[in-house]
Amino acid sequence: MAELARNENPIEPRQQEEKPASPWRDAWKSFRKNKMALLGLGLVSFFVIMAVFAPIIAPEGTNEQKLSSDNYAKLEAPSSQYWFGTDDFGRDILSRTIYGARISLTVGFFAVLGSIIVGSILGIIAGYYGRWVDTIISRIFDIMLAFPSILLAIAIVAVLGPSLRNALIAIAIINVPNFGRLVRSKVLSIKEEEYIAAAKAVGMRDSRILFHHILPNSTAPIIVQGTLLIATAIIETAALGFLGLGAQAPTPEWGTMLADSRSYITNAPWTMIFPGLAIMLTVLGFNLMGDGLRDALDPKMKS
């Protein structure tokens, strides 16, 4: 009885929560429960911290040729002094790997950001206006996707000239269709939703509906796809670097480092193992994080 008496107005149930949970908080809650996703987040954070604080963490400079007793410290095996060993010019591989994170993450992030912006705009236009606009944009995407992506990237770099900046532009371009198609399909399904009809029924303009109602409802898949594509973009950066079309020597880029140490794989395998391991772990981190985000943000998984 005392319990009943306390709730004076039966129509107003007592508050269950202090604050209404936002969709992002819900997503974080389910993300937190996923161990593999947390491992991915951990790996990504590890590399991000490494990249940001590279000058503090790295024991040596990237292009310093270290000296040993007789000559410069060329191809030295991992030791207490050089944890990851040295390369053919006597440069500390640990330091170069740490600085390499800066390049890979920056290129990966900005290339994907570029693809997201261009891809979303094209996808929205194609999905919302449909008809011949849609046909033209979609066919261009189909043509781009018909090429093996790395081949397309090589072709673009071949036109623009090999450099890290041009590699970034090429990677951004080849990933545009991925986002374009994703956003187009989201727009196609969302524009049929009743809340879009309701928004029209209160007299909203097309542009406002597109950017205030359709786009925010597509952010979750864009974030998931973006995270997964950063991983691909990092591999593509390394691949272009490896082929000599991306970062140029002596930039400490992981793919370039792999290419430079190709000839020493049998007698000095550490020259390849550590940059290779760095690529693998970063990509793994982004993939695990992306999968976790997909599970956390997927509306179908919610009750």
Add this chain to the structure above:
Amino acid sequence: MDAPVLDVKGLKTYFFTDDGEVPAVDNVDFHVKRGEVLGIVGESGCGKSVTSLSVMGLVPSPPGKIVGGEILYKGEDLTKATDRRMRQIRGNDIAMIFQEPMTSLNPVYRIGNQLIEAIRLHNSWNKKKAWNRAVEIMKLVGLPRAEELMDSYPHQLSGGMRQRVMIAMAMVCEPEVLIADEPTTALDVTIQAQILDLMKRLNKETDTSIIMITHDLGVVAEICERIVVMYAGKVIEESDVQTIFKKPKHPYTVGLIQSVPDMRQKKDRLYSIPGTVPKPGSITQGCPFAPRCEHAFDRCITDTPQLEEQEDGSRVRCWLHDR
């Protein structure tokens, strides 16, 4: 009698598909007076939703197109209005409530933001003033803890509460006409009654005209003053609510009323009209209801009946009532 707020004359909305043109709404006339509640009744696919979308200027185009007729809102023909003018009218003068309260609110925004957005589309008010108005309208539609609900997301509300929010959003700019497209169909019965009471109360308090689109005769009996029965894209009977329940004229209306379960009579089987609604446009000659009609005679198959005024003021499209 004052002039109708909304007067639809000879409205034709056709859909142009690969299989040819489909006259979803064919020569429909109806009007709503100020403060009146009009019911548009019919089975699924009879064109009642397309009629309401035509009035709002929201017929999906392509494939849909208004090919004829006039929609006069206070004398202004909405079929000829520019997009800009239509946007001013939508929400501000004619508002609409949709069937599915679960999907009619944008899931990524808080309730308050959606209401405020709707208010600020038609008024140059500052945020604070719009916020106050939103809370006021939420209290008017009977939502408890209005201030708190402003910060909630749609998925945190029940179906009935969401439908109240939708009504609040439609009423927020004090429209002259409110079109309610099956507003209670997706709700359970107790909530249905509450929503109907609310709409009746809003109609009395604000003098808003309501067009209630429904297939549920119970809803019609509850709230409407005048009824338009539609079949296969055409108006087949129009009369006031007492007449239609006491003395339905068109055999289709009779059938509809008979198919409502009656609690006072014990019947073994509930009446149902044989057959299904024909595809609009498939019957070009004769009365579209003739193939399902018990009373059909030769003339029904060869000649198309017109909407004729009867002695009691109702209008019927049927050869049985030809004078």
